[in-house]
Amino acid sequence: MTTSTPRPRASLGDYRAIARALRDEITAGRYRPGDQIPSERALAAEHGAARNTAREAIAELRREGLVIAKHGRGVFVRDRPRWMRFGRRRYSAAMRSSSELGPFGAEAIAQGRAPHVDSTITRAEAAPDVATRLGIEPGAAIVRRENWYFADGEPVQVGITFAPWHIVEDTPLADSADMGPEGIYGQFSARGHVITYIREEISARMPSREEAERMQIPDGVPVIDLWHTGIDAARLPFEVTHFVMRADSTALDYDMPVEEQ
Amino acid sequence: MTTSTPRPRASLGDYRAIARALRDEITAGRYRPGDQIPSERALAAEHGAARNTAREAIAELRREGLVIAKHGRGVFVRDRPRWMRFGRRRYSAAMRSSSELGPFGAEAIAQGRAPHVDSTITRAEAAPDVATRLGIEPGAAIVRRENWYFADGEPVQVGITFAPWHIVEDTPLADSADMGPEGIYGQFSARGHVITYIREEISARMPSREEAERMQIPDGVPVIDLWHTGIDAARLPFEVTHFVMRADSTALDYDMPVEEQ
DNA sequence: CACGTCACCTGGCTCAAGCCAGTTTGACAC
DNA sequence: GTGTCAAACTGGCTTGAGCCAGGTGACGTG
Numbered sequence: 001m002t003t004s005t006p007r008p009r010a011s012l013g014d015y016r017a018i019a020r021a022l023r024d025e026i027t028a029g030r031y032r033p034g035d036q037i038p039s040e041r042a043l044a045a046e047h048g049a050a051r052n053t054a055r056e057a058i059a060e061l062r063r064e065g066l067v068i069a070k071h072g073r074g075v076f077v078r079d080r081p082r083w084m085r086f087g088r089r090r091y092s093a094a095m096r097s098s099s100e101l102g103p104f105g106a107e108a109i110a111q112g113r114a115p116h117v118d119s120t121i122t123r124a125e126a127a128p129d130v131a132t133r134l135g136i137e138p139g140a141a142i143v144r145r146e147n148w149y150f151a152d153g154e155p156v157q158v159g160i161t162f163a164p165w166h167i168v169e170d171t172p173l174a175d176s177a178d179m180g181p182e183g184i185y186g187q188f189s190a191r192g193h194v195i196t197y198i199r200e201e202i203s204a205r206m207p208s209r210e211e212a213e214r215m216q217i218p219d220g221v222p223v224i225d226l227w228h229t230g231i232d233a234a235r236l237p238f239e240v241t242h243f244v245m246r247a248d249s250t251a252l253d254y255d256m257p258v259e260e261q
Numbered sequence: 262m263t264t265s266t267p268r269p270r271a272s273l274g275d276y277r278a279i280a281r282a283l284r285d286e287i288t289a290g291r292y293r294p295g296d297q298i299p300s301e302r303a304l305a306a307e308h309g310a311a312r313n314t315a316r317e318a319i320a321e322l323r324r325e326g327l328v329i330a331k332h333g334r335g336v337f338v339r340d341r342p343r344w345m346r347f348g349r350r351r352y353s354a355a356m357r358s359s360s361e362l363g364p365f366g367a368e369a370i371a372q373g374r375a376p377h378v379d380s381t382i383t384r385a386e387a388a389p390d391v392a393t394r395l396g397i398e399p400g401a402a403i404v405r406r407e408n409w410y411f412a413d414g415e416p417v418q419v420g421i422t423f424a425p426w427h428i429v430e431d432t433p434l435a436d437s438a439d440m441g442p443e444g445i446y447g448q449f450s451a452r453g454h455v456i457t458y459i460r461e462e463i464s465a466r467m468p469s470r471e472e473a474e475r476m477q478i479p480d481g482v483p484v485i486d487l488w489h490t491g492i493d494a495a496r497l498p499f500e501v502t503h504f505v506m507r508a509d510s511t512a513l514d515y516d517m518p519v520e521e522q
Numbered sequence: 523c524a525c526g527t528c529a530c531c532t533g534g535c536t537c538a539a540g541c542c543a544g545t546t547t548g549a550c551a552c
Numbered sequence: 553g554t555g556t557c558a559a560a561c562t563g564g565c566t567t568g569a570g571c572c573a574g575g576t577g578a579c580g581t582g
Binding site: 039040041055058069070071072073074075 | 531533534
């Protein structure tokens with residue numbers, strides 16, 4: 001300690017107060033999306049607090065997803081990303097034939113964003129998660145199709161599709177990224193599996209560190225974790241897809257009859 | 262500074278390293294749910310770091326939802342909460358008549374947890390959010406039924422139901438918590454609105470500070486934000502409910518036909 | 523004009539110290 | 553035995569210092 005001053009107990013020195021002040025200014029529109037907020041050092045001076053305290057206030061706003069810090073550049077108010085909505089209709093035949101882009105591309109364009117998909121296709125063995133949903137034995141041969149979906153160059157969701165190998169064998173499903181004009185469900189149709197019912201299991205959680213890095217998810221943004229199962233007219237599951245979606249830019253939207261079909 | 266020692270740059274002094282070490286011990290089962298992990302001071306000593314650094318490591322684990330800190334007592338490994346699943350069936354007539362508890366109570370009991378609901382019923386005016394979903398004018402008279410759902414005494418979700426006043430007038434819906442044996446949808450049925458379709462708009466986000474406090478949501482746990490609309494056989498919406506659910510203990514589970522009914 | 527380089531910003535992280543407020547525990551008085 | 557109260561723990565928060573690394577722009581040199 002420099003001197004033995006009893007530390008005058010700073011006037012307000014509360015990181016929550018600083019956070020609140022900033023939050024208010026942001027929500028009031030004094031700082032707009034993309035604007036830079038004062039630096040940690042400036043905030044500290046302004047509030048008569050230590051830099052660490054200002055830093056803690058900023059950490060709180062980051063956790064809330066209000067701001068985003070860029071090393072060496074500053075802290076900026078987050079853009080409220082545009083929402084992309086997905087629901088039951090993305091699987092309908094109408095959607096399928098109306099667009100070469102698939103449901104993701106169609107929604108992206110509807111939101112004025114440029115879609116782009118990266119695919120990696122491999123053969124694999126069914127993990128228990130997948131096997132139970134497909135009604136097959138764990139370890140059975142499957143195809144694994146990992147798709148990264150980008151809007152305006154930003155990754156917004158990943159979907160990993162699994163299907164039994166005996167269904168996809170000798171079709172583009174087994175090894176090609178190009179699903180033709182009818183998309184992936186057109187290919188399954190051609191093999192006799194018309195998507196008729198879907199099951200969607202939805203939860204949310206914080207991304208793992210790895211997911212946060214690969215999807216460039218800022219602090220304070222959760223992900224939607226969605227297991228989708230495609231079921232054919234014979235009530236047999238033929239495909240499951242595990243989606244992980246940025247929750248700040250994705251909403252799910254379902255309408256359905258209440259009673260059993 | 263006490264002296265002008267050049268600070269020997271701690272051996273590892275990385276909060277991420279400490280966090281990783283702890284995380285590994287937790288996932289490996291060395292610390293089990295409910296166990297107390299070493300105190301901030303002990304961790305710091307153990308790793309030859311400053312207490313602040315150990316503290317930062319713990320903060321990371323809290324954000325990840327792995328541990329929970331109790332002031333004055335210590336830091337404990339979180340119990341993995343049991344999941345409650347909700348889906349389309351909770352609105353079905355079968356569910357309605359089978360249980361006096363409603364879908365929440367039924368699911369809680371299925372999970373071996375004791376359900377409990379707190380209700381506050383008021384008359385209000387429709388906010389734009391609500392009005393557009395109900396297809397009425399903003400500001401129109403509505404009933405507002407706020408329900409807090411508890412499992413084993415812990416609040417796990419809130420649902421605020423809104424319905425037009427002209428529908429609920431002179432029924433228990435307008436002012437009573439007791440919905441009778443058929444539950445809330447039984448009451449709507451009696452007024453000519455049989456729930457036939459539902460629309461569910463789902464997203465996820467971090468809880469606000471206030472929500473986190475009222476629902477006792479630990480750090481690092483997001484919430485599922487669900488707008489539910491009840492639609493009758495004439496395709497008219499008669500009720501909307503805004504749910505906020507702890508995402509670490511709630512999953513949504515829908516199965517539905519792909520095509521329009 | 524192009525290109526480097528360097529000062530000066532930014533946030534990221536750490537340290538060592540200290541005060542405060544909850545919680546537990548055990549010694550001591552009654 | 554029962555109650556009380558203080559000591560010794562816990563986490564919560566703050567200070568002010570310092571080093572590091574990324575980013576930017578002015579300035580100077582070729």
